[in-house]
Amino acid sequence: MxxxxxxxxxxxxxxxxxxxxxxxxxxxxxxxxxxxxxxxxxxxxxxxxxxxSVTKPGILVFAADHGITEEGVSAYPKEVTEQMVLNFLNGGAAINVFSRQIGALLEIIDIGIAADSKHDRLVNRKIRRGTANFLKEDAMSLEQAEAAIEAGYLEGLRMIKKGVQCLILGEMGIGNTSSSSAIVSVLSNESVNNVVGHGTGITSEQFVHKVAVITQSIEQRKPNRNDPIDLISKLGGLEIAGMAGAMLAAAEQRIPVLVDGFICTTSALLAKEINANVADYLLVTHQSVEPGHSIATELLGKEPIINLGLRLGEGTGAAVAFPIIQSATLxxxxxxxxxxxxxxxxx
Structure with missing residues (x-):
């Protein structure tokens, strides 16, 4: 394509x-x-x-699995991705609470869950059943990387056509801090050790292992720092690509994007690599405790609005910050x- x-x-x-x-x-x-x-x-x-105006807000949560979880880089098994998506759809997750608080439209998108989840309210944009283990092979093909961006772009447009005045993006994908750390390390030329955090709560021993796995993966894959499609293909992130596509759609339509934490900011960096003008439409809402987030926000040229020590993802930080942004308009x-x-x- x-x-x-x-x-x-x-x-x-x-x-x-x-x-x-x-x-x-x-x-x-x-x-x-x-x-x-x-x-x-x-x-x-x-x-x-x-x-x-920034009301009504729209929230898109992209969900996908990561083959790199085979290497023991996460505190949770990959099955949790599908389980959490069902929690979203049943209204029980943090993003559901904050979405209701701000009166947002909320959509959950399967862009690459490893299981075939069935639910009336789950949007099916599945590109493949999770990425491959990027320690051993490319995460996905170039065509799949482009398809994931396009899927996110189309979902962004679909949400905007419902009349939302700003877009909040979130993600769910066990293992996605590994993909994000790898991508940010390549884009920033920072060592993996400076970018990697403890994600969902790994031990110190797991942290050392995670750094080694990501470092070796970058050496094996040899991604092209100047080609965002190549970066996604080798190290992604179907949900990371999807969020980047949604950002590009919003920017085309002059809709502000409220950028969440580390994973979402990684998507923002990739979107900026695809079209530099997208950065003008991004507001980084909060400072994540993930060390790579500071590197990513600096590379993006943005200053986070709040710092509450958050590291959940799902779009939660952006949803919590939304009333502050609304206050500016009022x-x-x-x-x-x-x-x-x-x-x-x-x-």
Whole structure:
């Protein structure tokens, strides 16, 4: 299949300047609402609107398995991927709680679960039944990597057509911190030891083993740092590719993307490698405790909005941060100006 060409517009900097000037007329000392003011300006530029809205939010959770789990790099067996997906569909996971809290539309997408899960509300975009063990062979073919990006792109568009005003992306895939660590190590030229964390709770001995497995895998696969499709093919991540595709779809439609933690930020880096303009549409919502996340956010050129010591994934950090981002838009829409409130501004 031929790779899609993405047409991502530049942010509207003129509107950003106008909104910045307007914020300075609101009934508060200049700059006193800190990063909320910056977020409001960013959203105005992204959407090309003086009073942007982020409601209703949409959440897409991509689920897939990883062959690298055969090497004992995770605290949980791969069967947990399917079990957690059923938990999502039954409304019992953290992302369900936070999704309900913010009134989001939520979709769960099977893009590569190793089992054939059947559920009325599970969206089937399965590319293959999990990736191969990338210590021993490429995770997937180049064609499958492109198909996973395309599946994510189409699901992103489908959600946007339902009227959502921002997109939150999440993932479920036992072993996906190994894929993400490998990809971020290659993209950043950082040693694997500096990128790898304890994931879902591995022991110190498992950590040493995980570093060795990922380091050896990169040496074996020899991924091309300048070719995101090659990176996904050799080290992915079907759900990582899917989230990257959804980000590209949102950016084309001027819809802001609320980026979650380490895995999601890895997807953002790959999306940026595919089309650099996508970075303008991304807000990194929180700082994960995974050490690779700091490296990834720096490479992306973004500063996380909150730090609550989260490391769950699923899109949970982005959903928790959503009310802060919504507050920035409400500040613009609802605060009085000095003039409208009849308050004397400073000389």
């Amino acid at each position: 031929s790779q899609r060409i993405y047409f991502i517009p530049e942010r509207n900097r003129d509107i950003g300047k106008q909104v910045s000037a307007y914020i300075n007329t609101l009934t508060k000392p200049i700059g006193s609402l800190g990063r909320l003011e910056e977020i409001a300006i960013n959203l105005a530029e992204i959407k090309g609107e003086h009073f942007p 500040m613009l829409k609802e605060m009085a100006t000095f003039s409208s409130a009849g308050i004397t501004d400073k000389n």
